[in-house]
Every structure is written in structure tokens, then in C-alpha cells.
Amino acid sequence: MRDLEQLHHDLLTMSSMVEEMIHLSVDTLSEPSYEKAAELAAKDDIIDRWDVRLEENCLKVLALHQPVAIDLRRLTTVLKITAELERVADLGVHIAERACSLINGPAIVVPDRLQVMVRSSVEMLHRSINAYVQLDSNMARRVCDDDDGIDELNRLIINELSAQMQANPSCIESALHLFSASRHVERVADHATNIAEDVVYLVEGEIIRHRTHLKKGDITP
Template sequence: MSDELKNELRRSRHLQRSLDRLQSDLLSLFGIVEQMINKSVRSLYQRDINLADEVIKSDEIVDQREVAIEDDCLNLLALHQPVASDLRWTTTVIKVNSDLERMADLACNIAERAKALTHFPLFPIPDDFETMVSEATTMVSRALDSFVETNTSLAFSVMRSDERVDELNRSLIQELREIMKRDPDSVEPALHCFSAARHLERIADLAENISEDVVFLVEGEIIRHKPEEHGRSTPRPDSGS
């Protein structure tokens, strides 16, 4: 075996190790962010300040890991100069990494609203909020699965779910408006709930973004701002190139 071929094989092994480490780090970050979202919602329902504070404290860990993953991606691009699918995968990681950090920020915002709602223990959270939580957290979980499995069918199902979350958000806003009209004393807690719902809706949007990135990863096609593509449930015949 020539020295040139040996060096090429060595570079390939180093690149694969770097890619594997990046995937492991990103999946770990995904787990932390999912836990933050779930805890923030629980703290809202339970009016649990301690749980809300746990979410807020976790944000520093997410920020540190987000920066570390981005640095690793940039170093990988500079040192290994990946091409084709490896290049697509690395750029996708950079985008997903950023979306996860934003999700964590939104979970912290929900936790802050939960802390504010502890002053209103009798204020009932509308039923649509619970349904919205279920839909949004399922979107986040399925977006992760679509990334891990590079499954575009799953990614498209996440995108289609976003409209349902938007509908629930609109319904919830209308219900909160009616509550505020009937009872002026409910204005402040209703606004806190309104804000939490908006943050949850944004988390669902970011899950949709990640799913769009999965389509780019698999098919090399940018479908952002192309709503007509979101209804597609199967990859194109030439996908995976």
C-alpha cells in the first residue's frame, strides 16, 4: 500500500471519528433540551418554582454545548474539508444545533411564565394548552427520530403537524381573550398563559425547521418557504444522492 493511500485512509478514519463524536454530542444535547421542555410544562401545570428553576439552570449547559458543537463543526470543515453527504451532514448539524439552543431558550421562557403563575394557583389552564403540549412535544421527539434515522417520511409528518399546533394556539388565544373579558382579575395570569403558549408554538416551529433540515440532509433540497413541499410524504425517486 502506498504512503498516499495510507494517508488517505488515515484521514478518512479521522473524519469518521469526528462525525461520530458530533452525532453523539448532538443527540446528548437533544436529550437535554427535550427534558427542559417537558420540565418547563410540568412546572407550569404544577406551579412548581423549583422545577422551573431547574429548567433555567440547565440553559447554561445547553449554551456551552451548543458553542462546543459549533466549534467542532467548523474545525471539521477546516481540517477535513468534507464533500458530498459528509458536507451536507456537517452543515445540517450546525443548523440543528442552533435550533436546539433556541428551543432551550423558549423552554426557559415557559419556566419563567410558570414561576409567575405560582401567584395565581386558582387560575385554570385551558384544555387546549394540554393538547398543544402533547402535539408540540411529539413533534420535537419525531423530529429527533427523523434526524437519527434520516427518515424523510417522518420529517414530513412533523411538518404537517405544525398546522395543528397553530390551530390550537389560535383557539387558545381566543379562549384566553374571552376569559379576560369575563373576569378582569384574570388578565395577568391569562397573559402569562398566553405567553407560554406562544413560546410552545415557537418550539413546534423549530421542530419543523429541524425536519426541513432532515430533508436537505437526505435529498440535498432546501424546502424552507415551500409549503407545497410539506405535504409530500415520500422522498423523491433520486433522493439519497
């Protein structure tokens, strides 16, 4: 279906823009910049427009073609991935805002683990999109498996920042901003995981979201 192929192309364009935003936003953690934060906010407005465009086109395909089976799964997957990418773009703006809050605040040591977590989270996002492009559910499942490692890194970063706050109370405000930045980066990995789960659904027709917390048949009316 030609309309579906156009949706696929538009989704990849949006994904590329979001990945670029995240790379720019994490750069601000080491070099805070009001100008970069404003640039990211402008890019986020563009992503919002892409989000609306893709949703409208998905609804158009639903109305005109009434897709079934794999085409219907692909359409619903595009809708879900688009929403995840829009939220990742928002996180990019939030990370830059937290970085700007460090400019006039007390000096603080940015944990090395934060950069490690940034690289890993962005790589998860990239691999989740690759899994969609290649229709590779095994790659998508590996992305899901990596989320626990990001959660552990976030916990270690919070512990390290807490130790800095105890040793030097004057840096509490800056540490709290880094707390938020770390949480935003961790959320990027969460959205990458959501995308990967959507890919598994697309390829296998199996819903694995919440699988670690809920067994099949466990829902109570």
C-alpha cells in the first residue's frame, strides 16, 4: 500500500530528527547553553507538527483503505512509535533546560556514569528504530533487555549525586537539576523500550508490554 510506504518514510524522517535532538541536548550537559536550549525548543515545535501530520495521515489510511492483518498492525505501530518519538523530543528540551540551570549554580561534578547512560540510551533508541526498519523482533527484544541496565545506571548516578550533596551542601541545587537530567535520560531508554515492544507486536502479533509485571490471564475484572 503506497500510503503506508509514505507513512514509513515520514516516520524515519521524524526519527532521524529526534535522534539529532537528543544528541544536541546531551551535549548541553557538559556545555550548558541558552542558545542551544532555544534551538531545541524550536526543533521540538517541528517534531510536534510531524506528530500531528503522521497521526492525520494514519487516520486517513484507516478511513480510505480499512487495512487488516499485517497492514493494520503496521499502521497502529506507526501511530504508537510516532507518539513515543514526540515524547523523546520533549525530553531533549527538558534535558537542555536542566543543563541551563547549572550555568549560574554552584559547581558540581557531573558523574561519568551519566555520559555512559546517555550513550546507551541513545543507542537503544537507534536500535529500536532499526528493529522497526528491519522488522527484526529479536533485535527489539534485546533492546527491551537492556532497559534494566539503564535503570541500574540511573540508581548509581543518584547515589553518587546524593553523596556529593552530603559532602558539600552548597551543591544541592545543582545536584537536583542533575537528578532531573538523569531521570530524563532514563526516560529516553523507556521510550526506546516501548518502541521495541511495538516492533515485537508488529512482527509477531504478540503484545509484550508489561510482561515482566503481568502474566497472561492475571487481569482481574
